Amino acid sequence: MTSSDTATQRESAIEQHSIDYVPSSERHGKVWHQGPFWFTGNFVLPTMVAGFVGASMGLSVWYSVLAIVLGVGAGTFFMAFHANQGPRMGLPQMIQSRAQFGSRGSTVPFAATVFVYVGFLVFDTVLAKQGLGLLLPGGELFWYPVLIALSIVIAVVGHDLLHFVQRWLTYLLVVVFAVLTVVAIVHFGSNPTPADVPAATAGWDLTAFLVQFSLAAGYNISYSVYVSDYTRYLPAKVPARKLITAVYAGAAFSAVWLMSLGAILASYLPDPDPITALREVGDLLFPGFGLIVVMTSVLALISIMGVNAYGAMLTGASALDGFRKVRPTVRLRVVGLIAVGLLSLVVALLIPDDYIGSFNNFVLMMLYFLVPWTAVNLVDFYFVRRGKYAIAEILKPDGIYGRWAWRGVTAYVIGFASMIPFFSTSFYVGPVADALGGADFSFAVGLLVSGVLYLLFSRNLDHEAEAAARAASEAELEGAAAREESVR
Template identity: 30%
Template sequence: MTQPHRLTRALRNATTVETSGIEPIPDSARSGGPGSSFTLWFSSNVQFSSLSSGMLATAAFGLGWDQALLAIALGSAIGAAAIGAMSTFGPRSGVGLLVQTRGPLGRVGAAFPAVLVFFKACAWFAVNSVLGAFAVQTLLGTGFGPAFAIVTVSQIAIALVGYGFIHLVQKTMAIVLPLLFIVVSVYALTKSDLGSAFDPDKAGALGFGGAFALTVAVQAARALSFSSYAADYTRYMPADTPQHRLFTYAFTGTWLGSVWIAGLGAAIGTIAFIGTPTDLVGQVLPGVFATITMLALGISTITSSCLDCYSGALAWLIAGVKMRRWQAVLVVGALGGALGWLAGQGDYWKSFENFLILLGNWIAPWLAVMLVDRYIRHGTGQATPGFGPGFASWLLGLAAAVPFMSQPGLFIGPIASAYPPLGAGAAAVAFLTAGLIHYLLTHRTDTRALPTTSTETRLTKETSA
């Protein structure tokens, strides 16, 4: 087959509406390689939420730019490692990660994180819809309503077509977005105060150690939020896809995109604090640079949020709701769009900040249970009825982190209150506790991995039940 014919066939396959839901993908439908994980996660991290999270390090926490960049690199590496590890779960069984959660947590227990992922996806869909609408509004000079409609409909449309189209869009954006952001980066970096020093007044009770740790935690948490989706975008890959290559591509794409854009945000934070994309125009970027930035931010929020819409829909199905995948996509789009519309009419960040922090706390202990179950216990993914031991491990890990949690305006644990720098360690405590407890609860069980074909057959029966 000639190269043009291959490209035509690939384009046709990518733009064909996906009919699969949460059932295992058969070998005959598997294709693609680990390289697509690089472009997907790189593009998904080149967005305004990465920029704003980096900005917090200097504008809010008081770090100097070089200090912030080191903390961003460390936090991004933690989150990227989670996405890389979770990406390897897809090809082996051909199902998403939440389906495989039924192994350690049980069929009923797995419904709880599935519901949380659904609401998390709706919240992030809302966040990115508002951010994208602000950018499009500034770019086109329209009202908030038309701009919001353009962004939300675009995100839903990409998710409706499905897996192949999402990868195609992300591959394209992996070329387009760097070209746009390079221009902005050169200008912003030359105008920023890259020699800024630590500001103890901004850090307050956190001090330098607390500000550094909190920056690491913020960057890690942003990528950890994506990790619950990771296997959704590798489950169509052949079962023999090399795991080390898949991990490397997913890790590298996530880390590079996150460090670049968050580092740029930290640089901008040395001269101004930017709450929305619109603020960039008035405070940092003039003329043509503002236009290029709004275009880049508008596109990037759409390409990122389509993942929330797609994976949120799969989570809704795994939670036990009986409907088709495309119907679940519309549910996520409708709920997320409604939340975004309400938030866009008022104080955007105040509406969502605490809600997103609350949703993020559960991911670390859940991740620990999944990693221990697969890489230490060699779990097969076979679902257990009711609640599995992983459910208790997950809840106990979360409970152990409560004293360390620091959510101003909602809840500050006793340890975080007495020692503010330790408030950044809640996720680490939850991860280590859940992982250790799950190992202790299950280490006497002989769970040697079964052949891939047996796993796929079993999962087929379980997901169709």
């Protein structure tokens, strides 16, 4: 093997694309891989923390599990339908929003999306450091930079490595947590309930049920901004039903499992901390098994940190490109990832000690900002433009979709405003939510208002002009792909 061959292999190991179009010649992957990818993507400790809420508010274990199943089932529905956009368009998830919001108008949902990615990256970093602290020395100033740097390295290699790591971690997570779940159910089900834990006085509480339902739904809706980033390399004509089902099954199963485990732990342990709870319950099997569970969880956290860094980089580059055209090079990805890492490090060092309370508010804020976007984006793809876009025009800041697309921006803003009376957080409770005892129905209102308004606003779209632009776009993309292939 020559040195030039070795250099080519090293180069090909690192993903070359970022916010640009993935040509058909580079499409690869299998639909079923999406199942384990999203299983592991959701099988992380923040997911378990989302299951603490119902029990902490006085809801019994089984009512908590019911709220989780219903909430996850509803939220994952919207997330999974974004999966079909990746192979049809060959673009990352958020840059597709230019078709609905314009190249500059899309910065509205872009800002919310970066908030989601960085927020999750921060919470993952905090939890991973706590887990490693059970085994290894070192404080926040050491482990935070190390963990974030490791996630950036994974994200620099990119799409294929992320898929590989997520897929193989699934097998380890299933084995370890299946054992842990059985231990928890058997132990807590066969021992007297202590008087100082929530399960001793838990029962039915409508407000707690609705809060747990909303949190579970919002948690999985937040993954909507990720999906096409990891389906865009699939061949354009993969079966939509199989793809959506694979994403739905992976994301829903892991969320229901881990949130339900969280509900059990929060019901039978006083003021549970996720790391301490896993170790304590794991050690019931034999001393040291709890540490195995925690270290397995840390591996999953590091992997999803790479996913979050990767998504934040793509979204940030898309936003910048709307104001100043950028070249989608590997260098851009590396610079973008370093910027994301530095921002996440600063936030992680500043986050308050009560991160569980902060996390619950964070999930609700994600729900508020992303629900109007997902409604507009899905209505456009499935009902307005029916998956037909001029891809080359999306990639142009001054393309046919414009800089500020009033239909999407207006539907988003009105949809968000309509949700405000239904907000329910620790720092603000809207009048409707207050009348309902703190229950939060805002996501249902936002989905309906934004989706319906966008559909109404889009009745006079110039579909003939877009059809002509699509034809020119296809020729342009094919020509660009041919030129790139000849250079290689």
